[in-house]
Amino acid sequence: MSSKVLCGIISNLVQSFLTHRHEAKFIQQIVQDVSLKLHLINLSIDRKLVGMETRVRDIISSLELDLDDVRMIGIKGIGGGGKTTLARAIFDHISIWFEGKSFVENVREVSKGSLFGLKDLQKQILSSALNDQTIVVDGVSDGKSMMKRMMPNRKVLVVLDDVDDIDQLEALAGESTWFKPGSRIIITTRDEQVLVAQRVNVIHDVTLLSDEEAICLFSRHAFGREIPDQGYEELLRKVN
Known part of the structure; x- marks a missing residue:
């Protein structure tokens, strides 16, 4: 140090x-x-995740884990841009500091793919964050009431991945008062307006790989190392 x-x-x-x-x-x-x-x-990130360490550090810094408040941050970017991978890397690295945790994948798909989608997601958050698999949620309104009543008892880390509608956030993380001080909520989305409507503390843009990062990624898969074979680097730059 x-x-x-x-x-x-x-x-x-x-x-x-x-x-x-x-x-x-x-x-x-x-x-x-x-x-x-x-x-x-x-902080040590899987070396297979090219360009991830700086991005993870930036977002963890904005979470301000030493503050005793509730913070919601957003990660936005195009589909396939690495939002979920980034959120998972952050979740895996900081979840040890929370009393409960829940990583909710595919919010958009699950909530719209079933009549009980949002209710099921509420149950997932409550069950995993509170470590209680006996929890039963009868409906979305019931789920909101349960979250308001039960979640403030535990400092939690919740990731809501691939959100595309404010109704989803209103059901899963409606207000900061639902959570105990020290809790952190991370939301990934393609739609910045969802984050604006939720009034998150910070919005992070997931940028695409730089030219150097793209070459490094390609080289790892093609040659098994970060630096391409001699004579291939210029060709890779043209392809990139």
């Missing part, structure tokens, strides 16, 4: 101490803050 990072951690902890001046709480905060920052500093 660099001295600059250590100084930053120490400075934040001193400020916390000056604010709270409560020994037990201060010690607990030290453990949490240092552990969290060390975990994020040592």
Whole structure:
């Protein structure tokens, strides 16, 4: 760890101490803050995911995990642009810091593919985030009431993947007051207006791979390494 990072951690902890001046709480905060920052500093992404590490770091930074509030962020981009892969990498890396977690895939497809789609998704969130497989949801309105009543008891991480309608968000993450402070909600979508309507804290654009990243990805699959064979690099640039 660099001295600059250590100084930053120490400075934040001193400020916390000056604010709270409560020994037990201060010690607990030290453990949490240092552990969290060390975990994020040592962030390691699957090397098969080209260009993912910077994107993951940027989004985790915007989640501000050390703040005791409820934050909703959006990840938007074209279909096949890597939104789900990015959200999954973030989820896998930070879920350890939450009391409950739920990764809800294919919200658009599931909610519109069945009469009970949204109700089933509500049950999925409640069951996985609260670790209770006995939960029964009778209908969407009932599901909303249950989420309002039960979710504030646990600090949770919820990913809602491939949302395309505000009604889906109103059923699955209607208000920040549904969740315990410290909870984080990540929403992926192709439609920015859905995120605007939900009033998320931050919207991230998933950019396509740069030329260098695209060449690296192709080379890994074609040659088994990041740098293409000699003589092929210029050809790959033309293809790209």
